[in-house]
Amino acid sequence: MTAPTSPLPSVLLVGCGQMGGAMLEGWMAHGLKPSVVLDRHDRTLPAPHHLAATLEDVPADFQPDVIILAVKPQKADPTLEALARRFPNATLLSVMAGRTVQSLTDRYQHGNPQAQPVIIRAMPNTPCAIGAGMSGLYAPPHATDTQKAQCDALLHAVGETVWVEREELIDSVTAISGSGPAYIFLLAELLEKAGVEQGLPVETARTLARKTIYGAGALLNQSPAEAEELRRRVTSPGGTTAEALKIFMAPDAWPAIVPRAVAAAARRAKELST
Numbered sequence: 546m547t548a549p550t551s552p553l554p555s556v557l558l559v560g561c562g563q564m565g566g567a568m569l570e571g572w573m574a575h576g577l578k579p580s581v582v583l584d585r586h587d588r589t590l591p592a593p594h595h596l597a598a599t600l601e602d603v604p605a606d607f608q609p610d611v612i613i614l615a616v617k618p619q620k621a622d623p624t625l626e627a628l629a630r631r632f633p634n635a636t637l638l639s640v641m642a643g644r645t646v647q648s649l650t651d652r653y654q655h656g657n658p659q660a661q662p663v664i665i666r667a668m669p670n671t672p673c674a675i676g677a678g679m680s681g682l683y684a685p686p687h688a689t690d691t692q693k694a695q696c697d698a699l700l701h702a703v704g705e706t707v708w709v710e711r712e713e714l715i716d717s718v719t720a721i722s723g724s725g726p727a728y729i730f731l732l733a734e735l736l737e738k739a740g741v742e743q744g745l746p747v748e749t750a751r752t753l754a755r756k757t758i759y760g761a762g763a764l765l766n767q768s769p770a771e772a773e774e775l776r777r778r779v780t781s782p783g784g785t786t787a788e789a790l791k792i793f794m795a796p797d798a799w800p801a802i803v804p805r806a807v808a809a810a811a812r813r814a815k816e817l818s819t
Contacts, residue, residue, distance in 0.1 A: 552576040553702055554610035554695045557603065557632075559583045559624060564640055565615035567674035571703030574676070581607055600627050608632075611695050614639040614649075618817045625649060626656025633660040638696045640667050642719050643817025646685050646712060663688050665696045666715050668723040669703070678704025679725075681718030683711070720810035728806070733758050 555578035558565055569582065579593040581603050590596050597603045612632060616624055618641040628635070639649060646664045653662050665688055669680040680700040684693050693708075700706050709715060733754045740750025765772060780786045793799045 552578045553699055554578060556580045556699065557583060557607070557609040557612045559612060559614055559628070560616035561586070561588065562615065563671060564669065564673075565613070567671050567678070568613070568615070568640075568669060568699070568703055570674050571676055571678070572699065575702040578610070580609065600624075600631060603631070610636065611692075611699065612637045613699075614641055616641065618642060618644045621649075622652050625652045629653040629656035629660040629662070633657050633662075635662050636692045636695065637662055637664045638667055638699065639664055640669055641817075642668065642723065643716070643814045646683075663692055665692065666712065667696065667700055668715055668718045669700055670723050670726050672726060673700075673703035676703055679722040680704060680706045681715060681722065682706060682708050683715050684708070685712075716811045716814040719814045720807045724810045729758060729762075 553572055553575055556572070558569060558580065561569060561582050561584040565582075565584075572580075573591070577594070579595075581595045581597055582588070582590060583597050583600065583603065585598050588596060595604060595607075609632075612628060612635050614621065614625075614637055621641060621644065628637075637649070637653075644666075646666060649664050650662060653664075654660050663685070665682060665684045667680050667682040669678050672678045673680070678700070680703075682693075682696060682700065684696075697706055697708075707718075709718065736754035736757070737747075737750045740753055741747055743750075745753070765775060768775060770778075776790075780790060
């Protein structure tokens, strides 16, 4: 989709932890219609935005364009029931891993049998805080183009977006890009430790590891070449890179471990749905 226009839709952000806070930073930078953050932790919000510790503290005349569900999946049910009584026909954007559209709708209607919410699911990641996020989204068939466009605008404001046609694919998005930054941070951590073991000062090893990952990621993002081809360009036959890749690409190393790790994350996402 095209770049988002300002101001962005007004939101009721329910939960402002790592993910909610990362998105909020990006939205503020792009211009956000007057919105409310529902969070028990003290934080400073610039006017005209409002912080509410409980749903009762949300201004009575506030009607958000989109309610963002950014609380822990296991703790969401009481909040969903309370929201249903206050905003029965809301558009909700859930960034919670695992919780399906049907399970969220059922819980919403448990709080208010007359409620008719439209729930769109998304899985963003923490680079949203610097405008470099990657979000996958799924909308049920009854979601309108306007509702989908509003949700896309919010997440496109903090990075890139892709839409999937089947809801179960959100679990795969979670395992690849939602959890993916942690995999990259682990690689940076391990490269830094390896550099220190090779005799480099800590700060030098840290800079080398971080800037290498940053530069390689930027090149990968901008190049039309496949990742495999970019890898080959760095790898001279019989050279230093080839020696390292012999270890990484051994049958019981990355080719086996990475798919297992991704499958474990996707499996956990499915478990959270129950």
